[in-house]
Amino acid sequence: MLLSLFFKHVYPYTPVVDRCQLVADLQAGNCSSFLLHAIFSITVPYSDDTSLRHMGYDSVTDAQRAFFSRARLLFDFGCEANQLTLLQGSFLLSSFQNSFAPDKDCRFWLNQAVHIATLMGLHRRNVENELQPSLQRVCRRIWWLLYQRDIMFMLAGFENTRHINDEEVDSRPVCPEDWLETAPTAVSPPLLPAIPEVQIQFFIENCKLAKLGAECLRLSLTTDVAPSMSRVREIGQAIVDWRVSLPAGLRAEGSLYGNQTDIWQSVILIFGFRLECLFYRTVRRFSSSFSSSDREWVSQRLLGAMFDLSTVLRRAMALDILSAGPPALIVCTTQLLALQIETVLSPQCSRGTRHALKADINAMLAHLEDVKDCWLNAKWASRVFGWVVGRTGLSLREPELPRGSMASGPDGGHLSSNVPGAGEQPSQNHPQPEYLNDGYEVGQGGAFFDPSEGLPETWLEDMMNSGILEEQDRAIFDVMDMRMAF
Template sequence: MLFIGVSLCSDTALNSTGFNNRYQAKEAFYQRAKDIYDSGWETDTVIKLQSLFLLSFWRGSPTEERDVRFWLGAAISLAQKKGMHVMLKLSFLNTKDQKLWKRIWWALYVRDQQTSAALGLPPRIRDEDCQVADLEAIDFEESEPMGPPEIFRPPPAVHIPYVIGMAQLARLCMVSSNIGAMPFTDSLIFIDWESCLPKEMQFQMPTSREAMFLVGMLHMAYNNLYILLYRPLFLQPPVQSANPEGNVALDAATRSTRILEDMLSENLVQHGSVHLITHTFSALCIHTIHFGRVTGTARKLAEHRAKLCLLGLKELQKSWDLENWVLDLFFRCLDDRTARDLRLADPAMPSSTSQAGSGRNIEMSPASPASGLYRPRSPNAAYDILQSPNMMPHHNPGEEAAINMDWYELFNVEGDDVMGLAGSLSNPDYLNPQNLEFLYRFL
């Protein structure tokens, strides 16, 4: 809990812990929690399960074996061993334990589906193996107070429908992946879900910052499903008569960016969940490709939306460790001035050498985004670069720390070897759904 707490607490609260920065505090509490788990000191299975779930939010080095999938997989395996995936068959559960088990199981389910969709990997939980009732508002009602009211405050009114909505979206994500390449059928399912949302979760002007925050995150997750579903059509080479279905992904990315802009204006983005990173990155991919295809006002709008996504990612950096160089692939698609402005917007961002606390020394290029490889070579340079096999970092595959990237400090990986990217991007036509999913693994 302390590990997650220092990830999302205010700067004032963080300063009171005595740590120099957020990453140092997170690493310290993560190591302590991991050591307690490894020692086998805790005997309560439910507590161990909850701890494993929280440990899955650790974002370590590229080669670290105990990554998000490791901890999440351990939590899911333990839950299945305990029978949480078939709790409808169990008759010995009292009402209190049944509510707790349902909340835990659906938290695992949502995290598993979102992580799998982001990484392009199969989920560990299969619906055909499960017999679990859907989440309901009554599952969040407690007969006894949890503790002092000044510490355990009641959640905002939109909290419960938000959690239920996220569980429903996770189910839709699973259904969509099972149906296959039938976007129209999936869209009808999505539309039905949106039409059945309770009034407080409808996408409209929320009455409070808390409502804006939770409603915004729910609808960004919803829009991300459209992006994932229609992205293959959008990535097809543009033709004179554009496929209207391909624009569904662009429309979804635009809606997500508007939500992100509202959240940025209220200083809410940094408090978002870790999956807001991949949702924002998905929108950034779409806007960047669109930027290279259009001209005039449409091009300026695409650039503006991409810039908003970049600002959102920089805000998320305050809470989550974003120390990867994947975004550099997309900076080359922006014009020099935008890339340079974004680079200078954060004077605290390192630009020479970084050691991200994981034993890796990363040498960064002193060149600015406006020099060398970053300079657009033609009016259609953005699209040309996206199709170019040279749009990849040059490094020696045998040297783990030989990545030469200005933007490395923005990103980290979530469970894969950074050296595997070289082969995946060697094909000029690498911007296909499979390789975009591969890139997501490095967020």
């Protein structure tokens, strides 16, 4: 059952195995236990509660921890000797942005996978002459998966340096023929469903986007010299040209709505707009070197990309199709939240923009709350951002609360005092809440304040003292701290 879910939900964005060969090995009893447990660990979030109970687990987290731990132990004790299998399993285990083993987090597994791949020579074109065609196709897909993840980890702030040197890579780009499959003759696996063309197109286009991400990273890592506006506009236009040239199955024809049910169209658009957001935010760090018109242009492009990203994300949330997508969507959501909060807290943010972003912030936070039982990184993100939203008074409040009710923060603490019931006059027991000009409530002891004033300088210390970061994986906090990310 989990293997079927893997082929349906995980394989489209992680085609790290030969499907036919994997099924044949499983039927013949030759399948690697290390690889299987790595596959199951990343597939569990797509299973339902009934299936989890049948497997003997009470939650997704319990099941993931069990499968991950078994795979890690098999790796630690050297139970897997095949290099390709070690590469495949290590890459799958790098999908956990929140790790069950602090000494072997996502960075460890990605580094391990890149190390094995370069030892095998997968970054070089001439290695293909030594491989069978079916193995060539798998290895080429794996290499470009590593390239995508190497870029994504840098964009997400999980890494401070890249693992892959572009100047040393001459691997052939992936093409549709790399998804051709030939069933082994020794064992006849059951017929697997054909791979939809849109999934192949998604992977190929994501590779192109990763190359654009590499260009953005090269620009951003030169922090002592401001980039020229001509180069900024060139990269910005390249991202737009990439989106316009997407295949029909992935392109949003005339709007951001496109196909109402295809998850891969939404995912590729989300990834593209996320890259634009991070690119223009990085460029904005050099605004003091730009003219006033150039600063305005960069700010407008950043704000536009943020609203475009929010539009696609909120539409996908409303249609409930994000649950079928990759966990990287959670990272995109948290990065958008960080950008939105940063913008709202800026003194330059207009009243209208602040109110629009406030609605978006609460929508994103509500989505993280909805999926936190399936995705561990969503659980920690909802705690961190819930604390920030509550601390800054950006939380949307019900117009009336029942008598004696309390609004609770993410850590169970009370964020506001009791308010009178409907039609009840304020009294000493039920004081009238004080509101700022934009309608943000000021709690007792100044718990809330005008968002335009920004977070106080002690916000990081306050967060740590609140207990929000207890047992927190550092990776998701790095996403929140946009000064460190990208």
